[in-house]
Amino acid sequence: MTGARRRLLPYLLVLPGGLWLVVFFLLPAVQLGATSLYDPAGSLTDGYEMTWAFGNYPDAIRTYWVHFVRSFWYAGLATALALVLGYPLAYVIALRAGRWQNLLLVCVVAPMFTSFLVRTLAWKAILADTGPVVGLLREVHLLAPDGRLLASPVAVVTSITYNYLPFMVLPIYASLQRLDRRLLEAARDLNARPVQVFRTVTFPLSMPGVVAGTLLTIIPAAGDYISAELLGTPREYMIGNVIDAAFLVRLDYPQGAALSVVLLLVILALTIGYLRRVGVEEVG
Amino acid sequence: MEGAQPGARLRLVELTKRFGGVTAVDRLDLTVPAGTFFALLGPSGCGKTTTLRMVAGLEEPTAGRILLDEEEITRLRPYRRPVNTVFQSYALFPHLDVFENVAFGLRRRGVRDVTGQVRAMLSLVQLDGYERRRPAQLSGGQQQRVALARALVNRPRVLLLDEPLGALDLTLRRRMQVELKRIQTEVGITFVHVTHDQEEAMTLADMVAVMNNGRIEQLGTPAELYEFPATAFVATFLGRSNLLSGTVVGRAGEDVLVEAYGERFSVPVVRARSTAGAVLLGVRPEKLRLVATADEVPAGHQAVAGIVTDAAYLGTSTQYLLRTGWGDELSVFAAADGETRPVPVGQAVVAHWHPRYAFLLPAGTSGDGSAAPVEAADAVPANGAGPR
Numbered sequence: 001m002t003g004a005r006r007r008l009l010p011y012l013l014v015l016p017g018g019l020w021l022v023v024f025f026l027l028p029a030v031q032l033g034a035t036s037l038y039d040p041a042g043s044l045t046d047g048y049e050m051t052w053a054f055g056n057y058p059d060a061i062r063t064y065w066v067h068f069v070r071s072f073w074y075a076g077l078a079t080a081l082a083l084v085l086g087y088p089l090a091y092v093i094a095l096r097a098g099r100w101q102n103l104l105l106v107c108v109v110a111p112m113f114t115s116f117l118v119r120t121l122a123w124k125a126i127l128a129d130t131g132p133v134v135g136l137l138r139e140v141h142l143l144a145p146d147g148r149l150l151a152s153p154v155a156v157v158t159s160i161t162y163n164y165l166p167f168m169v170l171p172i173y174a175s176l177q178r179l180d181r182r183l184l185e186a187a188r189d190l191n192a193r194p195v196q197v198f199r200t201v202t203f204p205l206s207m208p209g210v211v212a213g214t215l216l217t218i219i220p221a222a223g224d225y226i227s228a229e230l231l232g233t234p235r236e237y238m239i240g241n242v243i244d245a246a247f248l249v250r251l252d253y254p255q256g257a258a259l260s261v262v263l264l265l266v267i268l269a270l271t272i273g274y275l276r277r278v279g280v281e282e283v284g
Numbered sequence: 285m286e287g288a289q290p291g292a293r294l295r296l297v298e299l300t301k302r303f304g305g306v307t308a309v310d311r312l313d314l315t316v317p318a319g320t321f322f323a324l325l326g327p328s329g330c331g332k333t334t335t336l337r338m339v340a341g342l343e344e345p346t347a348g349r350i351l352l353d354e355e356e357i358t359r360l361r362p363y364r365r366p367v368n369t370v371f372q373s374y375a376l377f378p379h380l381d382v383f384e385n386v387a388f389g390l391r392r393r394g395v396r397d398v399t400g401q402v403r404a405m406l407s408l409v410q411l412d413g414y415e416r417r418r419p420a421q422l423s424g425g426q427q428q429r430v431a432l433a434r435a436l437v438n439r440p441r442v443l444l445l446d447e448p449l450g451a452l453d454l455t456l457r458r459r460m461q462v463e464l465k466r467i468q469t470e471v472g473i474t475f476v477h478v479t480h481d482q483e484e485a486m487t488l489a490d491m492v493a494v495m496n497n498g499r500i501e502q503l504g505t506p507a508e509l510y511e512f513p514a515t516a517f518v519a520t521f522l523g524r525s526n527l528l529s530g531t532v533v534g535r536a537g538e539d540v541l542v543e544a545y546g547e548r549f550s551v552p553v554v555r556a557r558s559t560a561g562a563v564l565l566g567v568r569p570e571k572l573r574l575v576a577t578a579d580e581v582p583a584g585h586q587a588v589a590g591i592v593t594d595a596a597y598l599g600t601s602t603q604y605l606l607r608t609g610w611g612d613e614l615s616v617f618a619a620a621d622g623e624t625r626p627v628p629v630g631q632a633v634v635a636h637w638h639p640r641y642a643f644l645l646p647a648g649t650s651g652d653g654s655a656a657p658v659e660a661a662d663a664v665p666a667n668g669a670g671p672r
Contacts, residue, residue: 186375
């Protein structure tokens with residue numbers, strides 16, 4: 001009896017989470033897949049018919065491939081920027097900050113206490129035509145006298161970078177924090193200059209954090225639509241804006257669903273390709 | 285070996301390290317002769333690891349100088365020092381295989397072809413064929429060998445070993461001690477080995493420095509330290525000693541006369557570190573012999589009477605505890621040579637020794653970190669009416 005119970009225990013522990021995922025992830029995913037194959041001639045008022053309309057996919061991609069490309073371009077750029085900004089930050093917090101470590105961590109996370117929307121709107125004020133940033137850039141002639149930042153890719157990418165920076169910093173911080181400092185001493189002892197210590201020991205050992213950070217940044221960034229909505233124009237719209245409009249403005253459910261599925265698959269493929277490339281063995 | 289220089293002489297001059305208000309290493313003067321296997325022996329927290337880290341360049345001295353032969357390296361960055369370390373935790377790089385771990389130092393110095401040297405070194409530590417293993421796939425002993433090879437392959441002028449065998453079990457530790465000694469003889473590099481294990485220090489080292497409270501208590505060969513310790517700390521940290529506190533009462537020819545617990549003892553002048561005032565008279569337990577009555581004590585021997593309170597049979601010897609008339613305990617190791625018969629607990633006996641095996645130390649030489657028996661002996665007034 002106790003033996004049987006012991007064997008059942010792992011399944012019992014998995015049950016609540018499993019049920020949650022079935023109800024709130026698996027079923028919606030199946031529903032989304034089904035919706036993407038509805039007859040595009042249907043409408044919300046007339047109802048949809050399941051006609052296995054695979055043609056929804058080529059149609060959607062043909063119309064909106066530019067937005068896909070733009071999404072991954074912006075997301076990739078923002079991820080690269082977040083890595084460049086976030087790694088040194090995580091490094092300093094984990095290895096150099098001493099007793100300021102916790103305070104700095106709170107500072108990194110603090111923006112998350114306000115809503116995504118508010119933070120993005122704040123950028124609207126910062127990058128406004130009459131704001132300090134534009135003023136300074138015009139002053140030093142990096143921006144034409146009538147040049148602006150709002151309604152440009154710069155503003156959108158800046159906002160995405162900012163919004164997902166903590167997701168880059170925290171995993172890298174965690175892996176650097178776990179780093180055995182004695183390995184760094186051993187490297188110094190074995191004739192490695194500071195730069196070499198970083199290149200040959202610190203950075204390779206922080207790869208799990210870098211991989212987690214880039215994935216946690218690029219995946220939500222690719223689906224982001226608030227930044228483009230608030231700081232861009234339709235010329236900067238990303239695939240998220242298109243899906244948003246398909247569901248809520250044009251009420252073209254099959255197309256919105258098809259675009260969502262494509263986005264999902266592309267992200268999945270990129271993630272798998274990336275993990276293969278950097279080697280999961282290094283990560284483990 | 286590509287014209288590598290042999291081991292260097294390491295010289296520490298007035299080396300001091302303070303952490304905040306704590307002095308870890310206190311004006312340390314020490315010379316390690318070139319090519320020796322040198323042990324820095326001391327209890328944990330005595331400053332021996334800090335000393336090692338300063339030589340490696342991982343810790344900056346508060347004051348003092350470090351010299352390799354005549355070259356001053358005190359302020360050199362660690363990667364510029366011809367010194368390498370075998371760390372206590374090994375600190376092998378988990379993301380690199382054995383080969384790359386060993387090749388690490390060579391590659392950082394821009395050595396082009398490392399294969400030959402790495403393979404030669406792996407074979408020196410008997411790890412041929414393990415090149416592609418990761419550290420996590422190795423046993424503790426194998427990791428230890430990799431750590432050794434990784435440091436030695438750089439042909440350092442001085443190799444620093446920080447309790448390198450501390451994490452190994454006893455049998456493996458004994459085997460690695462033999463290995464270390466062989467390797468040191470083979471490469472001829474100066475080894476500075478930090479340990480708290482006096483047996484390890486004595487087995488391995490040509491020279492031992494006993495360290496306590498940031499200072500060197502005594503420096504010498506294992507035999508010198510054992511046979512004629514300079515301080516009570518050395519006498520009790522390196523092996524065991526019976527220490528009787530007494531007072532010098534005079535001289536008789538080549539002997540110093542000591543009165544302790546109401547009895548007279550003599551010690552040859554050459555065995556006396558102090559010839560006046562309060563002293564500690566020391567005798568090693570294995571130098572004591574047990575007889576039944578005072579009549580059986582050979583002429584010229586010194587004797588103390590007591591009662592056996594404990595006897596532990598250890599195979600090669602039997603260790604007795606003797607309670608003396610004044611309440612102290614003496615320990616006596618009787619070799620199991622088949623000649624002596626076991627003495628039962630509770631029996632009154634007389635322990636005797638030849639004066640040339642005794643030694644005389646100034647009282648209060650133990651610093652403040654002395655071993656318990658010494659403190660107990662210190663607490664006993666010279667008239668022998670001590671408590672306990």
